[in-house]
Amino acid sequence: MAASDQRARTRLLADVAPGETVRIREVELPAETAAWLAAVGLSPGEDVTLLRRAILGGPLHLRLARGGELAVARDLATRITIEDV
Amino acid sequence: MTAHAVGADHKRVVALVGRPNAGKSSLYNVLTLGDAHVGNYPGITVDVMEAEVTLPSGSKVTIADLPGLYSLTSVVDKDTDEGVARKFVDDAKKRGQVVEIVQVVDATQLSMSLRMTEELIGLGVPLVVVITQKDVADSHGIALDAAALEKELGVPVLYVSAREARTRGVVLEALAKEAISPSKKPEMAMTALAKKVTSVRADVRDAERRRTWTSRADAVLLHPAIGPFVFLSIMALTFAAVFLVADPATAAMDFVLEKARGFIVQHTGHGLVASFFADGLLGGAGTVLAFMPQIVILTIAMEVLEASGYLARGAFLVDRLLRLLGLSGRSFLPLLMAHACAVPAIASTRVIRDPKERLTTILVLPLMTCSARIPTYGLVLAAFFGHKSALFRASIFVFLYFAGVLMGLVASLVLRRTATRGRSLPLVLEMPAYRIPQPRLVLSKAKKAATRFLRDVGTTILAVSAVLWVLLTVPMPGGHDVVTATPMEKSIAAHVGRAIEPITQPAGFDWRIDVGLIGSFGAREVMVGTMGVIFGLEKAEDNPGPLAQRMRDAKNPDGTNVYGTRNALALLAFFVIACQCMSTVAAIKRETKSWRWPAFVLAYTYALAYVAAVVTYNVAGLFS
Numbered sequence: 057m058a059a060s061d062q063r064a065r066t067r068l069l070a071d072v073a074p075g076e077t078v079r080i081r082e083v084e085l086p087a088e089t090a091a092w093l094a095a096v097g098l099s100p101g102e103d104v105t106l107l108r109r110a111i112l113g114g115p116l117h118l119r120l121a122r123g124g125e126l127a128v129a130r131d132l133a134t135r136i137t138i139e140d141v
Numbered sequence: 142m143t144a145h146a147v148g149a150d151h152k153r154v155v156a157l158v159g160r161p162n163a164g165k166s167s168l169y170n171v172l173t174l175g176d177a178h179v180g181n182y183p184g185i186t187v188d189v190m191e192a193e194v195t196l197p198s199g200s201k202v203t204i205a206d207l208p209g210l211y212s213l214t215s216v217v218d219k220d221t222d223e224g225v226a227r228k229f230v231d232d233a234k235k236r237g238q239v240v241e242i243v244q245v246v247d248a249t250q251l252s253m254s255l256r257m258t259e260e261l262i263g264l265g266v267p268l269v270v271v272i273t274q275k276d277v278a279d280s281h282g283i284a285l286d287a288a289a290l291e292k293e294l295g296v297p298v299l300y301v302s303a304r305e306a307r308t309r310g311v312v313l314e315a316l317a318k319e320a321i322s323p324s325k326k327p328e329m330a331m332t333a334l335a336k337k338v339t340s341v342r343a344d345v346r347d348a349e350r351r352r353t354w355t356s357r358a359d360a361v362l363l364h365p366a367i368g369p370f371v372f373l374s375i376m377a378l379t380f381a382a383v384f385l386v387a388d389p390a391t392a393a394m395d396f397v398l399e400k401a402r403g404f405i406v407q408h409t410g411h412g413l414v415a416s417f418f419a420d421g422l423l424g425g426a427g428t429v430l431a432f433m434p435q436i437v438i439l440t441i442a443m444e445v446l447e448a449s450g451y452l453a454r455g456a457f458l459v460d461r462l463l464r465l466l467g468l469s470g471r472s473f474l475p476l477l478m479a480h481a482c483a484v485p486a487i488a489s490t491r492v493i494r495d496p497k498e499r500l501t502t503i504l505v506l507p508l509m510t511c512s513a514r515i516p517t518y519g520l521v522l523a524a525f526f527g528h529k530s531a532l533f534r535a536s537i538f539v540f541l542y543f544a545g546v547l548m549g550l551v552a553s554l555v556l557r558r559t560a561t562r563g564r565s566l567p568l569v570l571e572m573p574a575y576r577i578p579q580p581r582l583v584l585s586k587a588k589k590a591a592t593r594f595l596r597d598v599g600t601t602i603l604a605v606s607a608v609l610w611v612l613l614t615v616p617m618p619g620g621h622d623v624v625t626a627t628p629m630e631k632s633i634a635a636h637v638g639r640a641i642e643p644i645t646q647p648a649g650f651d652w653r654i655d656v657g658l659i660g661s662f663g664a665r666e667v668m669v670g671t672m673g674v675i676f677g678l679e680k681a682e683d684n685p686g687p688l689a690q691r692m693r694d695a696k697n698p699d700g701t702n703v704y705g706t707r708n709a710l711a712l713l714a715f716f717v718i719a720c721q722c723m724s725t726v727a728a729i730k731r732e733t734k735s736w737r738w739p740a741f742v743l744a745y746t747y748a749l750a751y752v753a754a755v756v757t758y759n760v761a762g763l764f765s
Binding site: 085089093094097111112114115117120122123125127131132 | 211212214215216217223249250251252253256257260332335356359363365369453456457458460461462464469470566567568569570571572573574
């Protein structure tokens with residue numbers, strides 16, 4: 057109940073609008089993949105800005121607050137929950 | 142181990158590590174003065190460049206350039222760049238070498254990179270941090286306090302610009318000092334540390350301008366409508382450059398080879414030995430050399446696209462499309478290039494980071510309609526359908542062209558669900574700021590690609606050429622041929638062809654076509670010439686008319702025609718799919734570093750080609 061309630065309020069990185077800056081909350085992937093993503097720069101607590109999406113449900117173009125820009129696949133973005141900054 | 146890796150001869154190995162696009166290649170080039178060869182490290186599937194460098198202290202070290210990576214501890218799969226780097230470090234330690242790590246850091250991405258620094262300190266290996274792109278950071282108005290950073294981290298920190306000549310001396314000087322293993326973890330959090338040592342000048346307009354410049358360029362180049370258009374134009378240009386260069390290069394090579402052949406025949410006569418050199422080895426050498434211009438042009442194009450930052454943008458644009466096939470945006474360039482030639486395309490799969498995806502792309506590339514297939518289709522069509530209308534031939538031609546692409550897509554889908562199932566890394570593409578590529582770096586990569594191709598692929602092509610020459614020229618030992626038989630009819634290949642005739646009969650191939658197929662195992666364009674020789678004609682590839690006539694006139698003992706439309710269609714179906722190209726096979730061996738995958742490609746394309754030929758022959762039979 058509480059979990060589903062929280063789930064309902066949880067937003068996904070995949071749903072962010074272009075131009076919006078959000079904070080990564082959790083990466084719901086196997087530990088070693090999540091660790092690799094953290095090394096890349098996508099770890100809980102990091103702020104990212106969505107610059108644009110590729111057409112037809114393609115990748116998301118992100119700017120990391122710590123520097124650098126990344127494109128991540130949409131299905132990966134559905135595994136990353138976010139919160140407002 | 143008989144062939145010693147250079148790295149194994151020296152006690153000290155300096156490994157360059159850093160995030161992709163951190164400027165590692167530039168620094169490597171400066172430190173080694175452009176000298177590099179591929180290290181011989183068993184079990185490592187990605188090339189590790191290395192060179193021996195003499196330090197100011199007089200001692201020698203091996204400097205190795207590891208692939209760009211994000212972490213040495215978070216290794217998802219041993220075949221990823223992270224896995225390769227980790228294995229390299231572990232293996233060197235096992236061999237009893239002293240491994241030192243030089244972490245290459247992009248000054249404009251310090252905060253991100255310090256995360257890896259922390260990790261490397263935790264590994265306990267001697268570490269030197271080299272922050273590069275000082276020139277870029279300066280222009281961004283970013284100032285770094287390297288001394289403060291060094292104090293906090295407890296390891297040497299250098300702040301340089303790889304484009305400056307004196308950088309080499311500074312870095313080598315630091316390496317000559319006794320290696321410092323970090324003793325303790327830094328106390329400060331890395332994000333805070335990055336903030337502490339970085340100061341941005343008040344007049345950051347330049348930085349803003351640069352960032353805006355990349356943003357502005359992206360607004361156009363990644364625009365939903367303009368972006369794909371620009372991308373396709375750039376790809377078409379690259380493709381045209383590779384394609385256009387192939388023709389004159391091959392023509393020039395043919396001219397030189399013809400002269401050389403004439404010279405050999407003139408001086409040694411028409412004996413077997415002369416033929417071995419003139420037709421066997423020289424022909425093979427010609428094949429090797431004809432690829433060189435294509436390899437060089439494609440490498441230059443790829444390096445420019447990669448170094449400028451555009452390749453990542455292209456991958457971003459077409460990623461969704463290729464995802465349907467189980468691939469990703471990074472596979473686009475190799476797949477396109479394969480329409481010019483599979484050999485450079487296979488080398489270009491290095492831009493694909495995911496190991497399984499890279500392998501899939503390599504395995505389906507040979508199915509694309511490469512430029513060598515086009516004249517072959519033309520010749521086979523002329524030889525078999527010379528009497529039909531031009532429109533008929535043209536439509537078959539177009540169908541054959543797209544049949545290759547279609548087969549490639551199907552093969553990719555099937556492979557991604559079977560042999561190369563799964564993805565080891567989620568798709569994350571670095572989108573670096575746009576930069577002007579350094580011509581020296583690009584040219585040195587092209588030179589390396591060319592020499593590697595000569596050494597690794599060239600030797601295989603020569604060997605296969607020699608073997609094929611023996612099969613097609615040397616009479617079958619103990620063969621009982623009629624006295625009137627031509628040399629080709631007495632050859633080992635002819636005997637093999639007759640032996641496998643019962644197997645190929647369901648596809649409509651008689652022993653003569655079998656011999657043609659054996660001859661074209663090395664290169665598909667040899668088919669028509671070989672068939673010509675079987676029918677007693679010289680140079681059928683230059684004028685297929687008489688061959689067409691003789692094939693149409695060929696009769697079975699019962700008076701029926703040997704070859705009809707259905708035989709020809711079956712043969713074409715075979716040609717679309719079979720990987721009749723030893724250069725491709727050799728290139729796959731080179732990139733996968735095993736014979737397993739080239740053998741797999743040969744097995745699956747030949748089996749599929751056989752099935753397609755049998756089906757075509759029988760379906761066509763229903764209509765005739």
